[in-house]
Amino acid sequence: MPRVSREQAELNRERIIQTAVRRFKIGGFSDVSVHDIMQDAGLTHGGFYGHFDSKDDLAAIACTAAFDQSVDRWKALVDGATDERAFFVSLYDYYLSAKQRDDVGSGCPAVALATDASREAKEQPARQVYTSGIKTMLGLLQTFVRGRKTQKSRDKALVQLSTMVGAVTLARAMTDDKLSEELLEAARRHLKTHPFDD
Secondary structure (H helix, E strand, O other), X not given: OOOOXXXXXXXXXXXXXXXXXXXXHHHHHHHOOHHHHHHHHOOOHHHHHHOOOOHHHHHHHHHHHHXXXXXXXXXXXXXXXXXXXXXXXXXXXXXXXXXXXXXXXXOOHHHHOHHHHHHOOOOOHHHHHHHHHHHHHHHHHHHOOOOOOOHHHXXXXXXHHHHHHHHXXXXXXXXXXXXXXXXXXXXXXXXXXXXXXX
8 A cells, every 4th residue: 555645644634633623522532532533534543543642642632723723713803803892892702602602513622622621630631731721711811901911800811711611611501592592692791891901
């Protein structure tokens, strides 16, 4: 069987990572197998170990990629905003939406992977990456406020992130669509009426 080119190997690796990002968000670390990921990626199971040492290794890499994608989306909102308030309004409308709630595979890893990360041992790479991703999001929330880094701005960032992640998590878990929408709307309204200022 002919060997794949280095370029094709890189493309295959990236396809595995992106497939894993989506599958782990939807099914969790423990319920998704290497076979599932490779099958969804359209690659053979045997090729997995040419790219990754283990499923745990892939979980950490996929978790990193998922948080990187979220950070890029947040930065795009900043670039499109005319001022600080416009950014936060855009962030709340984007994050606390039915789309974010319903599209688990493309949604924020802070929501989708929270339960799975909490079940991982503290020394597991995926849990460490999850923690690092949360720290990055908190740092961005503070940085987006004209670069202010005070205890008050940190406290507000903690509350903002907790409110957003908690609201989407609860909204996803419900079978009552009306209550789910009401919860997201209440969180949006609350955050918009409590500006992020010192």
